[in-house]
Amino acid sequence: MDQRTELSEFLRSRRARLQPEDVGLAPHGGRRRVPGLRREELAQLAGVSVAYYIRLEQGRGQNVSAAVLDSISDVLRLTRAERSHLNHLIRPVSRRRRPAPRPQRMRPAFQDLIDAMDGVPAYVIGRRLDILGWNRLARALLGDFAAMPAEERNMAWQLFLAPATRELYADWEGKAAHVVAQLRGDVGRFPDDPKLCALVDELSAKSADFRRIWAAHDVQDKGFGCKRLTHPLVGSLSLAYETLALPVDPDQQLVTYHAEPGSASALALRRLAQWSAQPQARRAEGPAERVA
Numbered sequence: 001m002d003q004r005t006e007l008s009e010f011l012r013s014r015r016a017r018l019q020p021e022d023v024g025l026a027p028h029g030g031r032r033r034v035p036g037l038r039r040e041e042l043a044q045l046a047g048v049s050v051a052y053y054i055r056l057e058q059g060r061g062q063n064v065s066a067a068v069l070d071s072i073s074d075v076l077r078l079t080r081a082e083r084s085h086l087n088h089l090i091r092p093v094s095r096r097r098r099p100a101p102r103p104q105r106m107r108p109a110f111q112d113l114i115d116a117m118d119g120v121p122a123y124v125i126g127r128r129l130d131i132l133g134w135n136r137l138a139r140a141l142l143g144d145f146a147a148m149p150a151e152e153r154n155m156a157w158q159l160f161l162a163p164a165t166r167e168l169y170a171d172w173e174g175k176a177a178h179v180v181a182q183l184r185g186d187v188g189r190f191p192d193d194p195k196l197c198a199l200v201d202e203l204s205a206k207s208a209d210f211r212r213i214w215a216a217h218d219v220q221d222k223g224f225g226c227k228r229l230t231h232p233l234v235g236s237l238s239l240a241y242e243t244l245a246l247p248v249d250p251d252q253q254l255v256t257y258h259a260e261p262g263s264a265s266a267l268a269l270r271r272l273a274q275w276s277a278q279p280q281a282r283r284a285e286g287p288a289e290r291v292a
Contacts (some may be wrong), residue, residue, distance in 0.1 A: 082219050125155060127186055161206060239265060
């Protein structure tokens with residue numbers, strides 16, 4: 001990934017979503033040549049020269065001070081995730097000091113923990129949104145991860161290139177935008193990861209939807225929220241999800257789903273858990289598998 005291009009396009013996309021009146025400037029009459037704030041307007045509001053900001057947007061601002069970066073971030077109304085992404089793009093770790101990414105593995109004891117979480121779909125994602133581990137109920141709810149080829153065991157790949165996963169999410173567009181925004185954050189942190197670059201290239205080549213959403217340059221953390229699913233066995237579910245970073249490896253995140261007690265979704269989730277626990281379901285799953 002070319003960091004200068006990423007930085008330039010990210011800053012342009014953040015300028016484009018703001019109008020002069022959004023930041024206290026008088027609106028200009030007539031047609032504007034570019035959408036959103038002009039460079040000159042942003043520089044004025046941030047208290048820097050236009051030439052300085054242009055160098056920054058061109059990827060030539062490695063020595064920018066923290067105060068200036070905070071001022072620009074404030075003007076652009078960047079979220080915490082966007083501020084972190086901007087910092088990674090402006091001050092990338094030197095390639096000479098950046099070790100090659102090691103394959104991520106989930107600790108066996110942690111697999112035992114999520115296996116013991118009866119009634120709670122739980123899975124672990126790593127860099128690039130690779131799916132590293134799961135429990136039985138997550139597999140019954142979200143897909144047969146163990147049966148997938150390793151290169152397809154990835155949340156972004158599944159969402160854009162697997163029809164069954166696309167049909168699972170009632171608000172597919174919202175889920176897709178969130179997943180792409182997470183993947184964009186990984187690009188800022190791991191620009192030299194060949195598997196990440198290959199994944200983005202494959203999704204760009206095979207999915208027009210991915211290309212459209214990727215071009216927005218949005219960045220988000222996973223966090224928490226609610227997802228509506230349409231499951232082929234138990235029908236509609238409305239499930240809350242929570243995301244927790246693992247202390248030993250913050251690039252691994254535990255994702256859990258749960259339903260409101262006493263709700264129709266809780267009943268559906270319990271039925272799915274009962275089905276997945278049946279001997280024939282276990283036989284269909286085959287032997288337990290740990291993912292490297």
